[in-house]
Amino acid sequence: MKIQEKCIPCMVSHAIKMADMVGLKEKEHLLKSVFTYMSGVDFKTTSTPELAGDIFALLKKEIGSDDPYRETRAHYNHMFLERLPELEREIDSAEDPFLESIRYAIIGNIIDFNPVHDLSLMDIEECFARLKEEPLERDDSALLYQEIQKADTLLYLGDNCGEICLDKILIKKIRAINPRCQITFATRGTAVVNDSVEEDAYYVGMDDCAAIVSNGDSSLGTVLHRVSGEFREIYEKADVVIAKGQANYECLSDEEKNLFFLLMTKCKVIADDIGVPEMKLICMKR
Numbered sequence: 001m002k003i004q005e006k007c008i009p010c011m012v013s014h015a016i017k018m019a020d021m022v023g024l025k026e027k028e029h030l031l032k033s034v035f036t037y038m039s040g041v042d043f044k045t046t047s048t049p050e051l052a053g054d055i056f057a058l059l060k061k062e063i064g065s066d067d068p069y070r071e072t073r074a075h076y077n078h079m080f081l082e083r084l085p086e087l088e089r090e091i092d093s094a095e096d097p098f099l100e101s102i103r104y105a106i107i108g109n110i111i112d113f114n115p116v117h118d119l120s121l122m123d124i125e126e127c128f129a130r131l132k133e134e135p136l137e138r139d140d141s142a143l144l145y146q147e148i149q150k151a152d153t154l155l156y157l158g159d160n161c162g163e164i165c166l167d168k169i170l171i172k173k174i175r176a177i178n179p180r181c182q183i184t185f186a187t188r189g190t191a192v193v194n195d196s197v198e199e200d201a202y203y204v205g206m207d208d209c210a211a212i213v214s215n216g217d218s219s220l221g222t223v224l225h226r227v228s229g230e231f232r233e234i235y236e237k238a239d240v241v242i243a244k245g246q247a248n249y250e251c252l253s254d255e256e257k258n259l260f261f262l263l264m265t266k267c268k269v270i271a272d273d274i275g276v277p278e279m280k281l282i283c284m285k286r
Contacts, residue, residue: 001250003043003051004269011038011048015055018193022059022068030062049221049247056192057218067191073200076162080108081204084165091169098177099141101170102262106281107131108166109159109245109264137280144260144283147240148174153182155238156210157222159245164196164204167244171209184234185210189227190218221247224255246270252286259286
């Protein structure tokens with residue numbers, strides 16, 4: 001899925017809001033850098049997550065920090081890690097714990113401090129409470145269950161901080177369904193907004209239930225022509241790929257692969273592409 005015209009002003013707003021969030025007062029040089037960069041982008045071949053990752057790299061250079069959201073990620077990882085026992089009990093008490101773990105993992109996708117979405121902690125808590133009662137707008141969970149049963153290898157593409165704890169619950173359910181399946185959990189290669197990196201995955205104990213790999217890139221999603229050779233080999237060999245979040249959908253929706261997308265439609269462009277309203281829970285086979 002390539003950049004839509006509605007995404008362009010969003011990217012400029014994204015840069016300004018990110019600068020505000022990290023306390024950058026003089027934005028002129030950053031904005032000139034962003035406009036210069038965007039003027040050379042081929043919108044027919046570039047995805048929005050790729051563009052967003054490069055803009056974030058410009059911001060990191062401008063403020064002199066390789067990881068401006070590190071404290072934010074640590075806070076939400078710790079907060080949801082402490083809630084894991086409670087959340088697991090809620091899931092296990094459901095009529096269908098596997099389906100419930102999918103729903104919770106998708107609901108966790110609301111934990112997004114990408115300033116395009118502009119969500120506060122109160123927003124997240126309110127959304128989390130409300131969405132627990134929401135059904136899946138697109139529900140291919142039964143197909144996913146079938147694919148997990150016969151898979152030898154599964155690649156799980158993570159997304160945000162905090163949310164990663166709910167991914168861990170779902171991965172434990174996947175392991176229970178098929179103990180022989182080799183599961184790999186992938187993170188971003190370097191810090192980009194509040195997306196999870198290897199440090200976050202190890203912090204929440206993801207290595208207890210999956211191998212951990214960095215995708216080797218700084219894009220907001222999984223841009224296959226930019227990832228490391230190690231990651232690309234794992235991706236190509238995976239029998240099933242579970243891709244979390246909108247950015248992974250934007251990067252991989254055109255891929256010929258046994259892909260399942262788990263996300264919340266937080267953006268009208270993505271919602272329209274899938275054919276559902278905004279703020280809906282999606283478990284969808286490509």
